[in-house]
Amino acid sequence: xxxxxxxxxxxxxxxxxxxxxxxxxxxxxxxxxxxxxxxxxxxxxxxxxxxxxxxxxxxxxxxxxxxxxxxxxxxxxxxxxxxxxxxxxxxxxxxxxxxxxxxxxxxxxxxxxxxxxxxxxxxxxxxxxxxxxxxxxxxxxxxxxxxxxxxxxxxxxxxxxxxxxxxxxxxxxxxxxxxxxxxxxxxxxxxxxxxxxxxxxxxxxxxxxxxxxxxxxxxxxxxxxxxxxxxxxxxxxxxxxxxxxxxxxxxxxxxxxxxxxxxxxxxxxxxxxxxx
Numbered sequence: 497x498x499x500x501x502x503x504x505x506x507x508x509x510x511x512x513x514x515x516x517x518x519x520x521x522x523x524x525x526x527x528x529x530x531x532x533x534x535x536x537x538x539x540x541x542x543x544x545x546x547x548x549x550x551x552x553x554x555x556x557x558x559x560x561x562x563x564x565x566x567x568x569x570x571x572x573x574x575x576x577x578x579x580x581x582x583x584x585x586x587x588x589x590x591x592x593x594x595x596x597x598x599x600x601x602x603x604x605x606x607x608x609x610x611x612x613x614x615x616x617x618x619x620x621x622x623x624x625x626x627x628x629x630x631x632x633x634x635x636x637x638x639x640x641x642x643x644x645x646x647x648x649x650x651x652x653x654x655x656x657x658x659x660x661x662x663x664x665x666x667x668x669x670x671x672x673x674x675x676x677x678x679x680x681x682x683x684x685x686x687x688x689x690x691x692x693x694x695x696x697x698x699x700x701x702x703x704x705x706x707x708x709x710x711x712x713x714x715x716x717x718x719x720x721x722x723x724x725x726x727x728x729x730x731x732x733x734x735x736x737x738x739x740x741x742x743x744x745x746x747x748x749x750x751x752x753x754x755x756x757x758x759x760x761x762x763x764x765x766x767x768x769x770x771x772x
Contacts, residue, residue: 502674508590508750510673515591518580519601523608526580530612533579537613538620538705540570544693546629549638564694568686570702571665575672576681582610583662583701584669586738593747610731617704625712636713643710646703647721651729654698658733659741661697664688666738670746698730 502510518526543566551559574581585605591597630636649657671684692699703726711717 500676500680502676504674504746505750507670507674508746511587511670512591512594512596512751514673515588515594515602516596518585518588518605519591519597521605523604526605526608527612529578529580530582530609531616531619532577533574533581533609534613534616534618534701534704535620536573536577536579536616537570537581537699537701538617539573540567541702541705541709542620542624543567543569545635545638545642548642549632549634552634552638561694564690567693567702568668568689571668571685571689572682575669575685576678580605580609580612581701582606582613583665583699583734583738585609586662586735587666587669587743589739589743590747590751593743594751613701614704617701618708621705621709622712625709630709630713639706639710639713640715642706643715643717646698646707647717647725649698649726654726654729655733655736657696657698658700658730659737660695661692661699661730662734662736662738663742664692664697665699665734666742670742698726698733700727700731700734703727703730 544563547562547566548559551562571581571584573579574584588597588602588605592599592602624630630639646654665688668685668688671688672681675681675684707717707722707726711719711722
């Protein structure tokens, strides 16, 4: 019987190839798909607000779980419908480490997609703030409460939360690349993303929707505070978790040939020196 998923080593190979394709894509294509990526993640954030706003009166914990259950639709749309997402593209460091693309090609992708994600997220927030959906007091209050919580963290708190968030996001992106069927991809995306939202971790692109939305709805928030109090530390955290921590380990384990032999030889060399 054919295996329904790829082994981790094959997933690593797939992501190295993905990194090459993303690193060599035309800038216009990256920007347009980046706009869609921001919009799709924003729609997941919108669903999170709706679920929280109307269930919170029954049970806050249940409302949090309901919001977390809805949010993964955003990444499903990004991956399955087709879009570019900065946080998922953090796995492109695998292609750099494997010398499939240059560091400049990596930065080019990240900058274009990040700007596109910001544009799509803010555009969605602006348009939704003009609808009757956010005319309801419960929706406005929930949007404001989410923004207040995100802006009330210290720099280090936001950074650490961003690290754990993108560990889970890139693991979702990693695992879905190993699923050969649509249903498998849905499940491998849903569980890690649900966990990061339920845990309260910080995602830079999602926050590009949540924070401007609260601002457009009347919250006294400046663009400067949005960036300095949240987006900058969260983006740094996302990079550390998704572009450094996970790719470094997986590259060492699955992309570097004869890693175990190399380690054994180093240990033997150290033992010989100590004996001398």
